[in-house]
Amino acid sequence: MKTPLYTIALALFFASCSSDNPKDKKATLEKLKKERTELNGKIEKLESELGQTKKKDDFKDVAVTELAEMHFRNYVEVQGRVDAEENVDIMPEVPGTVTAIYVKAGQRVNKGQVLVQLDDKVLKQSVAQLQTQLDLATTVFNRQKNLWDQKIGTEVQYLTAKSQKEGLERQLAGLKSQASMSKVKSPVSGTVDAMDLKLGQSVAPGSPMGIRVVNADRLKVKALVSENYGGKVNQGDEVSISLPDVPENLNARVSFAAKMIDPVSRGFNVEVKLPSNKKYRPNMVAILKIIDYSNDRALVVPVNAIQKSESSEYVFIAENGKAKKVNIKTGKVSDGKSEVLSGLKVGDKVIVTGFQDLNDGDSVKL
Template identity: 40%
Template sequence: MKRFSRMGSLVLLAVIGFSCGSEDELSEKKAALESLKKEYAALATEIEALEKEVAALDPEFGKETRKTVLITTVEAEKGTFQHFVEVSGAVLSKKNVNISGEVSGRVQEIVAVEGMQVKKGAVLARIDAESVQRNMEELETQLDLARTVFEKQERLWEQEIGTEIQYLEAKNRKEQLEKNLASLQTQMDRTTIRAPFNGTVEMVNVRLGELVQPGTPMFQFIGDSDLFIEADLSERYIGSISRNDEVEVRFPSLGVAETTKVTAVGAVINQNNRTFKVEARLPDLPKAKPNMIAVLRVRDYQAEDAVIIPNYLILQDNKGDYVYVVESGQSKKRYIKRGMVYQERTEILEGLQGGETLVDKGFRDVGDNFNVSIAS
């Protein structure tokens, strides 16, 4: 047992010694690698500085020593640049009305329900007309007597019997009762609430048995025709849009977009949100409904013969914005002045004339006066 214990101790000491030796060697190698990296970085900096100094004195040396970068190119576009602003609006109806009662009485019947689509003249509700009916029956009785008296008086007058005043009184009595009956008939008709045009019952504001008076709102009714689009536009665009301008309108729920025209521009700024109203004609879309969301795309800026480039090509340094232009097989830094930006395109006001070849893919790998090779 002692022999085996002694042998185990020797093995353990050997393993520990080997392990310590390996750790020391690894630490030495790491330290050496770190030292070489620092020396390499310092040498690379010195080499780059010397190359710049030599290249400044000998341009041919710079062309020979600088590596060639493989790139693709894109041309600075010359054309019409347009900027648009998008604003959410809604489909509204000019036939959005409150239907009120015109006579007093209790609601006897409610035919319409919310969301119900009806045709012009369809019955929406009925008001109790018992008192009007009784008055009509009484007047009809009186009118029958008045007609009989008038007819007899008329025959006597034709035979030159009686006085003219008797004839005129009988005639006046009959005509007055006819007018009164016609008035009651009008009231009778008004006890039946009908749809004024084709549309949808948006809201029912009365209940069965409720007492209503003339002017009491009973239904909110929206017509299917005369629909338009209304949106609130920021006051900063007050001079950018006018009547008859073309706008694009998109309906997210329908997945369609159409071009239409502005029909009205508000002249008053809302003090609460600093916006003004814009109305546009609704395109011929049978599925469009009142209160549906619509997104208006309004053009607020346009420039003819503008220089246009992709946004992602523009870089920045302490001096400002710049792009790389390919000239004589080299990339050249060109400082520019931006204009308006819309989606992925930028208008260039200064620095480019249009038609220049710009570095596209690889634009982050090149610098000023780098040799470049354009990939086919």
């Protein structure tokens, strides 16, 4: 009985393939599959009535996965780099010539520590001269004050002496402040990462001196995220960080997400703070997987186990030794797995291997 029926089905199939319209071919194929399923059912019924049983070879070997609720995460994956929160190129505040260098590359320094001394001979001489004038003005003021306290002399004499003394004090303070700028100090605590300065070299404000101090204890990962994820990625989101050069993986949270989209790159910056670790270095490559969707009670199936027709998606499940076709609705896809929103339930055995040539109702062996 099988031969005539399959011959008719094949004839219909080849006749339908004469059409050049892909949609017509797909529709015909779906129709033929449905007819084949119905024919298989009728054949099985007649074989059962005639007392015929299937041979062992009629069973198809399959592998299944039993569904259970699990954690499902969807990621936005971007590449970034490690950066130091305190990474400073030292610049002088005043022009001058380098007369002394107190540190070398690799040395640990503290905030405010003097790194370099610039020539300050002229300023020192000016300070000494002004100090002499201030000492004289102070002596005159003290004597004038004693006379004024005894009601001797005029108030104008007292106020003039006071004004001269205070004026010289302010000038001296300003000159000492200027002199202190000749001592180039570290604005942060950290390690001297570069030292390209030489004795006798002239430096000027606004130009790097060739000294860089990096605080490797305060590092972060910076990355640019496409504007497409502007509504999904926010400060506080969970993120998985992979550092291929270490190698190491760690979990953290987004510490900063910019609100403005860059008009050139069409993206926005995100930052994630890193824990202190001697292995981490600025400018290392970092892969960020920012979680933009989470479901702690999801049903998940491998993406390759899902088949598609024109109107639906479906999988095969093993039930009572038979393959059963089940239409499903899928959600997010991540790491080769798809979230199933409807169509399946906990305990269903989804066929993940051997489903390619299956039909609804075929006998299967796990």
